[in-house]
Amino acid sequence: MPKTIAILGVTGTQGGSVASHFFSLGWHVRGLTRPLTSASSISLKAKGIEVVQADIDSPSSLLSAFRGAHVIFGLTDFWGPYFSVFNEKKKEGDRATGEYAYEIEVRRGKNIVDAVEKVLEEEGSVLERFVLSSLPGFKAQSGGKYTFVYHFDSKAVVTEYLRGKGRLWERSSVLNMGFYADNLVRYGGILGAAKDMENGVYIWRKPCKPTATHPFVIPSDTGFFVELLVNSPPKQDLLGVSEMASYADYMKIWSEVTGVPSEVREISVEEADMAAPGGVGREAAESTATSAEFGWGEQLVLPTQLDPEFKTTSLRGYIEGEDWKGFLSKI
């Protein structure tokens, strides 16, 4: 009998990668989704994945979906709740939307942890590993300098909550995903793709030194990180990094691949805030600034520390494989 992995966010980026990777390894994959009728749910079912209805806001639905799983992948989505209220909440002040989404993410993260704990209590030794997708607390990491990075700080609260769950923590590990390498192609509009061409040079404005290094992750590597955590001792705090690189490194490769000259130009957090007002520009900018100035934390373990042979997708491999046509047509 193949082992079962239950996956939150199966219709999304991280969960989708975990599902296809474990499916290719021969596991029974059970994906959790809110609407069973969505195009992604139907397509996953057609591929042979068991798709079950569950909502993180409904603990009983999590319990049914988690029962019998040998591995559970937990994920919360900060940005869905954030953007669903952004236009209204921003009128209350720049922190209002971040604070709102923070509360929801903490509540949902704790719901997941509580449900996994309950299933562990009920089923004894069935559950072998719980992997929580999380992020380090950047307010603490920056020594209190940056306080707007709600999407990191909320996840860090859930990690701490999980660490306090004695028996469950003994079977858990945390995956801290780096910056998605496809953020540029996905969110080009927000990043200013439509207006950032100067004399034929694409300008990417970032609130950090262009040469500062960051952990980039190719999202399709997520499944490999989860497999690594399943095969490693528990209680790991893993940095999900495909390649450490600077934005200057990124755009050098990007220019070589697309043939479009580019420049990474340093701006201040305040300028980033003004370019995307209402708190969203600052939220993103302070995460970049913390990463550049303070790093992600010495406590995080790298994939190659768990397995010296561990292979990830290179930035060049990702950039060469990406379809940049739509992005380029907008600049």
Ligand SMILES: NC(=O)c1ccc[n+]([C@@H]2O[C@H](COP(=O)([O-])OP(=O)(O)OC[C@H]3O[C@@H](n4cnc5c(N)ncnc54)[C@H](OP(=O)(O)O)[C@@H]3O)[C@@H](O)[C@H]2O)c1
């Ligand atoms: N962009 C980056 O650089 C980056 C880097 C590191 C971490 N992150 C974090 O990644 C997280 C998002 O992960 P992703 O990119 O994989 O998400 P995604 O592609 O946007 O998909 C979101 C997933 O969450 C599920 N979901 C949302 N609310 C749910 C609920 N109440 N109950 C059950 N499922 C729910 C959705 O499922 P259904 O709609 O099918 O129900 C969907 O599968 C965010 O919290 C973000 O902060 C992003």
